[in-house]
Amino acid sequence: MKANKAVVAKLRDLVEKTLNDDKAEDLVSIDLAGKTSFADYMIIANGRSSRQVAAMADHLKDSIKEAGFGAVRMEGQTGGDWILVDAGDVIVHLFRPEVRNFYNLEKIWAPDIPMEMIN
DSSP: OOOOHHHHHHHHHHHHHHHHHTTOEEEEEEEOTTTOSSOSEEEEEEOSSHHHHHHHHHHHHHHHHHTTSOOOEEEOTTTOSEEEEEOSSEEEEEEOHHHHHHHOHHHHHOTTSOHHHHO
8 A cells, every 4th residue: 555645755755864864975866656656756876885885775774664664675785786675655776886877777767857967
């Protein structure tokens, strides 16, 4: 069941604050309304190293759980190049910069975002 918009907005804000506190770089939040039904927001950010990406994912998982939004599912923790954090209505992709540039999810999900806002 989808959460109401206010709850989803609080979750999105928590994710953005946590990532900013962890010095995530080039954070982009994409509103998925009308584009898909699997989530309301996709947040993409990168860290400078695999270690930072993994640490951001762990901290994000803990912050979401402590705030009462429940447990999250994560994929990609072993490599640290690209970690997906599935918080239900908010999906988070954490990358090393080179990997993010290669996959370029922003171009797929938000082609209207100017490239200078992404790079």
